[in-house]
Amino acid sequence: xxxxxxxxxxxxxxxxxxxxxxxxAHSLNCNSDEIDEYRLLKKSIDARSRQVKxxxxxxxxxxxxxxxxxxxxxxxxxxxxxKPIHIIGFGPAGMFAALRLIELGYKPVVFERGKDxxxxxxDLAAINKQGIVNENxxxxxGEGGAGTYSDGKxxxxxxxxxxxLRVLHTFCDFGADESILIEAHPHIGTNKLPTIVTRxxxxxxxxxxxxxxxxxxxxxxxxxxxxxGLKIASIDNNNEATIIKSDAVLLATGHxxxxxxxxxxxxxVLIESKEFALGIRIEHPQSIIDSSQYNCDLRGDFLPPAxxxxxxxxxxxxxxxxxxxxxxxxxxxxxxxxxxVVNGWSPSKRNNPYxxxxxxxxxxxxxxxxxxxxxxxxxIEFQAQVERNCFNAxxxxxxxxxxxxxxxxxxxxxxxxxxxxxxxxxxxxQLGEVLPKEITQALRAGIREFGKKxxxxxxxxxxxxxxxxxxxxxxxxxRNQETLMHVEIMGLFPCAEGAGYAGGIVSAAMDGxxxxxAMHNFINQ
Numbered sequence: 001x002x003x004x005x006x007x008x009x010x011x012x013x014x015x016x017x018x019x020x021x022x023x024x025a026h027s028l029n030c031n032s033d034e035i036d037e038y039r040l041l042k043k044s045i046d047a048r049s050r051q052v053k054x055x056x057x058x059x060x061x062x063x064x065x066x067x068x069x070x071x072x073x074x075x076x077x078x079x080x081x082x083k084p085i086h087i088i089g090f091g092p093a094g095m096f097a098a099l100r101l102i103e104l105g106y107k108p109v110v111f112e113r114g115k116d117x118x119x120x121x122x123d124l125a126a127i128n129k130q131g132i133v134n135e136n137x138x139x140x141x142g143e144g145g146a147g148t149y150s151d152g153k154x155x156x157x158x159x160x161x162x163x164x165l166r167v168l169h170t171f172c173d174f175g176a177d178e179s180i181l182i183e184a185h186p187h188i189g190t191n192k193l194p195t196i197v198t199r200x201x202x203x204x205x206x207x208x209x210x211x212x213x214x215x216x217x218x219x220x221x222x223x224x225x226x227x228x229g230l231k232i233a234s235i236d237n238n239n240e241a242t243i244i245k246s247d248a249v250l251l252a253t254g255h256x257x258x259x260x261x262x263x264x265x266x267x268x269v270l271i272e273s274k275e276f277a278l279g280i281r282i283e284h285p286q287s288i289i290d291s292s293q294y295n296c297d298l299r300g301d302f303l304p305p306a307x308x309x310x311x312x313x314x315x316x317x318x319x320x321x322x323x324x325x326x327x328x329x330x331x332x333x334x335x336x337x338x339x340x341v342v343n344g345w346s347p348s349k350r351n352n353p354y355x356x357x358x359x360x361x362x363x364x365x366x367x368x369x370x371x372x373x374x375x376x377x378x379x380i381e382f383q384a385q386v387e388r389n390c391f392n393a394x395x396x397x398x399x400x401x402x403x404x405x406x407x408x409x410x411x412x413x414x415x416x417x418x419x420x421x422x423x424x425x426x427x428x429x430q431l432g433e434v435l436p437k438e439i440t441q442a443l444r445a446g447i448r449e450f451g452k453k454x455x456x457x458x459x460x461x462x463x464x465x466x467x468x469x470x471x472x473x474x475x476x477x478x479r480n481q482e483t484l485m486h487v488e489i490m491g492l493f494p495c496a497e498g499a500g501y502a503g504g505i506v507s508a509a510m511d512g513x514x515x516x517x518a519m520h521n522f523i524n525q
Contacts, residue, residue, distance in 0.1 A: 003028060003060045008046070011302035014054035024060055037061040039069070044184035045303070052294050052303060072169040079107040080208025085519055086111070086230060086246045088217050088260075091145020092505045093252035093496035093512035095200050099170065100516035102207045106523075111215040111232055113257075114142030116201075117194040119213075124149060127332050128423040131397030136214070136235060139333040139343060140256040140470070143213065144197035147505040150331065150345045152188035153323070154180055156506040167509045174199040185307070189348025217260065220249070220267060220492070227491030248519050252495040252512060255473035256335050258380055260498070264477065270488050271376045273368060274476040274500055277322065278386060279360035279443055280431065280464040281330050281342045282405065283420055288456040289326070289355045305350045308357070310450045315438065319446030322358035322471050326350045330422040330465055332398045339387035340394055340401075341469055342422065354421045358468040361442040379474025386435065390466040393434045394427050401429030405462035408432065409444040420463050431466050476500030484518035493519055 005027050013019065020040075025032040042057040059066055076099075085101050087094045090112035098108035113136045114120060120142040126132040127139070140146045147153075154168060168180050171188065175196045180186035188196065201211050214235035221229030227249050233241040253260045264271050286306075290299040293306035305326035312319050323343070327350030333343035344356045368378035393401040400422055407414040414428045432440045443464075451458020477494035478487045479501070486492040495501065495515045496508040 001062050001064070002066065003062065005058050005060055007056045007058065009054050009056065011052060011054060011300065014043070014056060015302045020058075024058060028060065028062070030062065034062055035060060036064060037066045039066055040182055042184065043182050047293055047295070047306075050295050052296070072166050074103060074173075076102050076207055077105055078208050079105060082107040082208070083523070084109045084246075085248050085250070086244070087250045087252060088230075089145070089252035089254060089257075089498070090143055090201070090211060091252060091254050091496070091508060092147060093145075093502065093508040093515070094250070095144070095197070095204075095512070096167065096170070096509040097250050097252065097495065097512035097516040098204050098209055098211075099200070100513045101519070102204065102209060104516065104520045106520070108204060108209040110204075110209070110211045111217060111230070112143060112211065112213050113216045113235075114138075115213050116143045117148060117198055120149070127334070127398065131332075131399070131424055133334050133337050133398075135336055136216070138335055139331060140254060140335050143201060144194065145254055145508075146256070146333075146343075146470075148193050148197050149190055150323075150333070150343050152190055152193040153504065154186040154188065154506050155184070156504055163510065164506055166513075167506050170509075171196060174203070187346070187348070187350075189350075190345045191347045217253075217263070219263060220269070220489075221246075222267065222269070222489060225489055227489060246491075248491045248493070248523060250493045250495055250512075250515055250519065251477065251499065252508075252515075253498040255497045256470055257498055258335075258384075261377060261380060261475045265375065265377055269486070269492070270478060272476045272478055273365055273376045273379050274474060275365060276363055276379065276383070276474045277318075277320075277360035277471045278363050278383065278439060278467065278469045279319075279358065280435070280466050281344060281356050281468050282359045282447070282462060282464050283330060283354050283356040284457065284462040286327055286353055286355045288459075288461060289454065292455040292457070305355065307355075308454060310453065312446050312449045314442040314445035314449070317364075317438070317442045318362040319442050319449075320360060322360050322468070324355070324357035326355050327352045328354065328356050328421070330356050330420060332400075332422075332424055333470060334387070334391075334398060338391050339384060340391035340398060340467065341387055342400060342465055342467065343470065352421060356421065358471065359443060359447065359464070360468055360471055361439045361446070363439075363474075367436070367438065376475060383469050383474055386467055387469055389434050393429045393431075393466070398424040400424065400426045400465045401431055401434055402426035402463055402465045403429060403431050404460040405447060405458060405464060406460045408464045409447055409458070414460075418463055420465060422465055426463075426465060429466075431464060434466055472503055473498055473500050483522065484515050485522060491522070
């Protein structure tokens with residue numbers, strides 16, 4: 001008989017895997033030697049009561065064997081001489097699309113404006129230490145996309161968009177710890193994800209695919225509303241451009257590829273303004289979050305750094321936490337000089353002393369009215385203006401404007417040294433004078449409300465840092481719901497975050513696979 005059981009254990013009990021069999025047997029009212037096999041399926045923390053517990057779900061076999069775990073069958077082919085399919089962008093959508101195309105028998109040819117992960121590290125060091133932004137290689141652009149160096153969170157609410165387990169298994173195939181298959185909030189860590197991404201790219205190349213770095217899409221070649229080719233400029237070759245014939249292009253450029261949106265608009269390819277969100281990064285000592293979330297003075301050795309997810313309404317706008325990083329670091333995520341964007345990331349152990357999260361407010365189309373002459377690019381200019389304001393308020397070199405939490409909410413000047421994890425440093429600034437008025441008032445109300453839910457959240461031990469503005473794209477590239485092809489341009493497949501159809505590593509990866517299948521259907525129609 002196969003039994004599905006749940007164990008509710010204290011943290012120290014859950015950490016002792018050697019005792020699982022005994023506890024399972026007790027739960028089933030049988031002897032340990034009667035159990036033939038058991039398998040842990042899911043593990044999560046329940047902190048709703050005063051005593052924090054773990055919930056573990058098992059399949060247990062008594063008198064028979066468990067069926068083999070549901071694996072992901074892959075049939076990768078040698079595609080070195082197969083039909084080429086062109087992909088713009090090598091973030092999670094581009095990577096998973098390339099792997100899926102290899103399964104389908106096509107040769108993926110990828111053009112990525114940024115560098116490989118190893119070369120990219122030098123540009124990230126220049127951002128953090130010198131305030132120098134390479135517009136083509138930074139936290140947003142390069143091998144693996146924005147997620148590679150900004151945390152590696154793998155949880156998503158987008159189960160209806162594709163096979164989440166398939167994505168997680170693929171990461172495991174390339175070196176991710178198999179704990180991501182059972183954790184309620186799986187996470188790889190910025191220190192580990194670059195190696196996994198490199199292995200995925202090398203595998204794609206070994207199968208006959210191609211990945212070209214420092215390669216920028218300058219134009220689409222379009223005839224009679226059909227894709228006919230690409231104009232690609234090589235940074236390594238003095239930006240010399242080459243026309244490449246193509247009848248199917250996957251556009252997976254990410255939410256920050258403003259030049260791509262401008263290029264599409266210039267070429268009269270339909271794009272649309274969409275709502276997004278904008279705000280700040282908020283950072284607290286991790287001990288404050290642990291103490292409140294776990295109802296304890298000290299977290300101890302058997303619980304991970306605590307996280308949170310917060311949402312409310314204020315002044316008819318949504319206010320919510322975004323990309324929460326326990327034991328994390330705030331990082332500069334600007335993609336152009338004289339603009340300031342911050343993001344957060346965590347190493348796999350999440351062992352830094354601070355917890356940070358985006359705290360953002362919904363931005364509506366009506367907020368763009370002063371830029372309406374820019375048409376569908378109005379939201380981008382609204383976003384960029386806030387980023388320029390924050391850069392100027394910080395005084396340059398990516399020094400970020402910052403303020404203590406209560407001071408920000410009460411409109412008071414913060415005094416003394418503000419300590420944060422943000423390496424370029426911060427400048428005491430009245431952020432209410434930097435951010436748009438509507439964003440500021442909603443943030444202030446939201447943070448006060450969240451202070452009622454997390455003890456110590458609304459205190460001057462917390463710091464707000466500006467600005468978190470790249471939650472998603474302010475532009476959508478419309479596509480047909482069935483074919484996933486652009487509504488007007490045959491052969492163009494807008495994909496994932498940059499097109500407005502995903503948000504995060506897993507949902508982008510799933511969308512990449514779906515678009516690869518759609519391209520296969522298009523080619524074989």
